[in-house]
Amino acid sequence: MSIILGVLEEGLVYAIMALGVYITYKILDFPDLSVDGTFPLGGAVTVTLILAGFNPLATLFIAFAIGALAGCITGFIHVKLKVRDLLSGIIVMTALYSVNLRVAGKANVPFFNVNTIFENSLVNRLFPASLSSITVVIILALIVLIVKFILDQYLKTRSGYLLRAVGDNETLVTSLAKDRGMVKIVGLAIANGLASLAGSVYCQQKGFFEISMGTGTIVIGLANVIIGTKLFKRVGFVKSTTAVIIGSIIYKACVSFAIYLGMEASDLKLITSVLFLAILVLSNGREKKVKA
Amino acid sequence: MKKSVKIMLFAALAATLTGCASGKSPESTKETNATNTTAAATAKSEETKAYTIGIAQFAEHGSLDNCREGFLKGLAEEGLEEGKNLTVLYENAQADGGTASQIVNNFLAKKTNLICAIATPMAQAAYSGAKKADIPVIFTAVTDPAAAALANEDGTPVGEITGTSDKLPVEKQLEMIRKILPDAKKIGILYSTSEVNSETAIKEYKAAAANYGFEIVEGPVTATADIPLAADSILEKVDCLNNLTDNTVVSSLPLILDKAGKKNIPVFGSEVEQVKIGCLAAMGLDYVDLGKQTGVMAAKVLKGEAKASELNFEVIKDAAFYGNSKVAETLGITLPKDMTDTAAEIFTDISKGTK
Numbered sequence: 001m002s003i004i005l006g007v008l009e010e011g012l013v014y015a016i017m018a019l020g021v022y023i024t025y026k027i028l029d030f031p032d033l034s035v036d037g038t039f040p041l042g043g044a045v046t047v048t049l050i051l052a053g054f055n056p057l058a059t060l061f062i063a064f065a066i067g068a069l070a071g072c073i074t075g076f077i078h079v080k081l082k083v084r085d086l087l088s089g090i091i092v093m094t095a096l097y098s099v100n101l102r103v104a105g106k107a108n109v110p111f112f113n114v115n116t117i118f119e120n121s122l123v124n125r126l127f128p129a130s131l132s133s134i135t136v137v138i139i140l141a142l143i144v145l146i147v148k149f150i151l152d153q154y155l156k157t158r159s160g161y162l163l164r165a166v167g168d169n170e171t172l173v174t175s176l177a178k179d180r181g182m183v184k185i186v187g188l189a190i191a192n193g194l195a196s197l198a199g200s201v202y203c204q205q206k207g208f209f210e211i212s213m214g215t216g217t218i219v220i221g222l223a224n225v226i227i228g229t230k231l232f233k234r235v236g237f238v239k240s241t242t243a244v245i246i247g248s249i250i251y252k253a254c255v256s257f258a259i260y261l262g263m264e265a266s267d268l269k270l271i272t273s274v275l276f277l278a279i280l281v282l283s284n285g286r287e288k289k290v291k292a
Numbered sequence: 293m294k295k296s297v298k299i300m301l302f303a304a305l306a307a308t309l310t311g312c313a314s315g316k317s318p319e320s321t322k323e324t325n326a327t328n329t330t331a332a333a334t335a336k337s338e339e340t341k342a343y344t345i346g347i348a349q350f351a352e353h354g355s356l357d358n359c360r361e362g363f364l365k366g367l368a369e370e371g372l373e374e375g376k377n378l379t380v381l382y383e384n385a386q387a388d389g390g391t392a393s394q395i396v397n398n399f400l401a402k403k404t405n406l407i408c409a410i411a412t413p414m415a416q417a418a419y420s421g422a423k424k425a426d427i428p429v430i431f432t433a434v435t436d437p438a439a440a441a442l443a444n445e446d447g448t449p450v451g452e453i454t455g456t457s458d459k460l461p462v463e464k465q466l467e468m469i470r471k472i473l474p475d476a477k478k479i480g481i482l483y484s485t486s487e488v489n490s491e492t493a494i495k496e497y498k499a500a501a502a503n504y505g506f507e508i509v510e511g512p513v514t515a516t517a518d519i520p521l522a523a524d525s526i527l528e529k530v531d532c533l534n535n536l537t538d539n540t541v542v543s544s545l546p547l548i549l550d551k552a553g554k555k556n557i558p559v560f561g562s563e564v565e566q567v568k569i570g571c572l573a574a575m576g577l578d579y580v581d582l583g584k585q586t587g588v589m590a591a592k593v594l595k596g597e598a599k600a601s602e603l604n605f606e607v608i609k610d611a612a613f614y615g616n617s618k619v620a621e622t623l624g625i626t627l628p629k630d631m632t633d634t635a636a637e638i639f640t641d642i643s644k645g646t647k
Contacts, residue, residue, distance in 0.1 A: 002425070006397030010390065097514055101485060108488035110416055110441030112423075112450070132424065206393060207420045208441070210413055211486040213389045220390070255391065259383060259398045266352070268386065 005137055007256045011249030012140040013202045014220055016147055018228070018248045019241060020194030021221030023151075026229065026240070028187045029167045033089030033218050034074045035195040037096025038067045040214035042199025044104040047111055047209040056117045060143075060200050067196020068189040070096060075185030100211060107211040116204035117143075136205060143201060147194065148241045154190075163187050195221075223276065224248035231283050250279065343372060343406070343594050344379040346399035348418060350411035351387040353543050354565035358579035359410050359432050365580070366587015372594065387539070389413060396421040406430060406594055408586070409455075411539065412440050412489055419453050428593050428600035431455030432586040433579070435489035435537065437605045447604045454593075454603040456586045458537060460562055461611035462496045464575040465534070466504040468613065469560055471628050472573060473532055480530035482511040482522055482548065484540035493536045519544045523551045533559040535566055537577075545569060558623050564636075567614040568643045573627060575611045578636070582608055612636030 017039055024032040042063040049059045070092060077088040101107065117123075118136050127135045154160045165173050166183045173180040195217065203209050228247020232238040258271035347363070349356055360382070364374055372378045381404065385392040396418050399407050407429045409418035415431035419442060422429050432455050437443035444450055469479065481497060483490035494510060501508045511526035513519055519541065526533070533552055535541065541548070549570040552559045561571030564578045585606060592598045615627045616639045632638055 003398060003401035006394060006401065010394060010397075014390075106488050106491060107486045108412060108416070108440065112420065112441050206417065208416045210389050210416075212387070212413075216388065216390075252394070256394050256398065259391075259395055260401075262381060266384065266386075268384070268391070 002133070003256060003260060005134060007253045008137045008249060009140060009205065010256075011252040012137070012144050012245075013198055013205065014224060014252065015144050015198075015245040015248035016201060017195045017198035017217060018221050018224035018244050019147060019151055020191035020198075021218065022225045022229075022240065022244045023163070023187050023194075024191045025222060025225055027164055027167045028184060030078075030085050030184065030188070031089070032071075032074060032188060032191060033086065034070060034092040034096070034188075034192055035221060036214045036217045037093040037100070038070050038192040038195040038214075039199040039202075039217040040100050040209070040211060041070060041096055041103070042067055042196030042201075043203035043209045043213060044100040044199075045196070046200040046203045047109045048103055048105070050114055050116065050204070051109075051111055056115055056120065056204060059204075060117065060197060063200035064193040064197045067199075068193035070196070071188040071190070071192025072185055074192065075181075075188040078188075079181035079184055097211070100214075104209050104211070108208065110208040112207045116207075117201070118205055140201070140205075144245060147197070148245060151190075152239060152241055159183075159186065220248075220251065224251050227251055227276065227279060230280060233283075251276075254279070342377045342379065344381065344402070344404045345406045345408060345590070345594070346381045346383070346395075346402070346404040347408045348392065348395045348399065348410065348414050349382070349384045350392060350409075350414035351539050351543070352384055353539060354569075355537060355542060355563055355579045356410050356433055356539075358565060359583040359586070360408075362580035362583020362585075363408055363410075363432065363587040363590070364583075366584035366589075367591050367594075368587075369584070370588055370591030370595070372591055385414060389417070392417040393421060400425045400427060403427075406590055408432070408590060412487075415442055415453075415455070416440060419451070422453075423451050426452065429453040429455075430586060430590045430593065430600065431605075432583060433458045433537075434605075435459050436492045439488065439492060443605050449601045449603065449605070452600045454589065454600045454605050456582055456589070457605055457607045458577055458579070458582055459607050460493055460496075460537065460577070461575055462493070462500050463503075464611050465560070465562070466497070466500055466506060468573065468575045468631070469506070469532065469534065470504045471631065472625065473558065476506070476531035478507050478509050478530040478532075480509045480511055480526040480533045481536065482513060482519070482526060482533070482541045483536055483538045485512045485514055487538055487540065490536050490538040490541075497534075513540065516540055516544055519547060520551070523548050527552060527555050527557055530557070532557060535559065535561050535571060535574075537562050542566065545571075553622070556623060558619075558625060561614070564614050567616050568639055570619055570642045571616065572619045572623065572625065573613065573615040573631075575613055577608055577611065615639070616642065618642055 024030045045063045045066050046059045050056055074088050074092045077083050078085055118139055162178055162183050166180050170180050224247045225244050227250055228243035232243035254275040255272050258268055347360055374380045383395040385395055392414050400421055407418050407422055409415040409429055409431045410433050412434045415434050418429045434440055434457055437457055438445050483494055498508050509530050511522045513522045549559055558572040561567045561574035563576040567574050593600050613631050613635045614637050615635055618641050620627050
């Protein structure tokens with residue numbers, strides 16, 4: 001049971017980030033590496049603010065805003081300074097490493113015994129002690145659902161449609177007399193805001209900030225998006241955003257399962273990738289059957 | 293349709309499970325043992341009682357591996373032997389924070405009697421997860437437990453967590469370098485900005501260096517990939533290099549030793565393993581001993597003689613001198629006789645590998 005809860009906790013946190021990657025990678029067709037920097041940025045901002053006595057809930061919004069700002073910078077470098085997409089992400093990701101160290105002050109900042117969104121008087125009142133083991137999952141699920149709902153609504157607005165149009169057909173956007181550069185910047189801002197929000201939630205749940213926590217974020221994000229969208233490609237009534245969230249949980253389940261098998265420690269990553277491959281190939285096989 | 297996708301998925305997982313787990317069946321029988329003992333872990337111990345512990349190690353390198361080896365030795369000294377009355381689950385996070393917390397979750401799910409966390413980020417992940425589950429955590433190789441919020445400033449535990457610290461004997465190390473290199477002025481230290489342990493150590497070195505007439509030249513790196521460039525640049529500026537217990541830098545030590553050797557610049561280590569592979573000398577820790585000390589503490593907690601929350605964290609009291617005569621010969625340096633006479637160990641060869 002606790003292993004399932006563990007998977008849900010990890011999966012849901014990364015789902016927030018994956019929703020961001022979904023916007024850049026799937027909708028905008030922009031491989032944005034800056035999330036490797038904005039995920040820990042959210043964490044750095046969060047520990048600093050929480051230790052300074054800020055409301056943990058407020059830090060979520062601030063983390064989102066600061067992450068969005070970083071996303072704007074990636075967008076600005078790409079759109080206005082005409083740097084290639086991959087490279088603008090790398091530039092921002094690299095710069096953010098130093099920024100994160102500056103913001104947090106140290107490479108590792110613990111804050112075990114302070115109020116967070118998971119541990120405060122309101123949460124203790126709302127959830128009886130008997131539910132304490134699933135409190136974290138409930139709160140996380142709530143956050144993820146809110147984020148998903150807002151994102152779904154946004155994608156239905158004018159600005160949301162433009163966002164999707166830029167990924168599919170840039171010329172169309174120009175012909176509508178809209179600045180496609182601006183649309184890209186908006187997309188990157190939302191994506192990195194979400195990555196930063198995920199970093200904030202991650203830190204509040206774990207109780208410490210660690211500078212290396214961002215390493216490989218984009219890899220996890222891409223895997224989540226691809227697993228999710230691939231599995232639910234043919235299932236019309238499942239929204240892509242939902243698919244991404246489920247994809248993230250499956251990703252973490254694979255890692256957890258590989259650990260659970262208790263193989264040699266050094267083989268962990270190999271087992272994990274074999275599991276992914278199995279899932280992807282299986283979903284492929286299914287598609288063919290449907291076509292036939 | 294959705295249902296069939298799910299079925300496929302579970303089938304895939306199940307297939308992998310049976311495929312991978314077939315050779316691993318003894319574990320499941322031991323697991324039942326573990327659940328039985330958990331409830332009674334703090335109760336009076338009996339000779340026949342069996343325990344399951346989870347060892348979670350943050351990264352893979354000599355020092356941390358020695359910690360783990362020593363830890364098991366320490367437990368064995370107290371009568372808890374792997375395979376007899378002790379089941380050991382070992383996982384390595386390969387320096388990845390996300391994996392670290394999943395390893396902890398896995399141990400919690402398997403209801404181990406105790407979690408041994410090796411290195412700071414692992415200890416924090418373990419404490420963060422285990423404090424709700426009421427499973428004691430014993431850490432080792434944490435340089436500054438108070439700064440990592442794993443202990444109070446006065447050394448008392450913050451919860452069901454205690455262990456050992458690998459704080460470096462900075463003053464003794466500087467004294468040793470002065471004795472071996474009477475004319476040296478600048479000591480270069482490579483360290484990674486992502487490791488809080490190293491930052492603490494750098495501060496101490498900077499504060500103490502002047503007392504011995506040294507100046508510290510910092511060589512910060514952010515990742516393994518930066519090390520070749522950082523080493524080249526720092527070697528232009530210094531009389532010798534000094535190593536911390538920085539995980540990133542220690543993992544690349546052979547490369548640094550090679551570069552320093554070409555310029556005939558001595559490199560000092562901080563523990564026995566580093567001297568073995570080619571550092572000139574160290575006033576340092578033996579991580580096997582540190583692990584042993586940790587194992588003894590863990591045994592106390594397992595047997596119910598003391599709760600983790602009642603034990604203050606410990607440090608190794610005496611630093612010992614380790615030297616490498618082969619390296620000294622190559623560099624044309626003679627190690628002072630009074631030091632070699634009292635040395636814990638003098639290596640006469642450079643070990644090529646640890647296997």
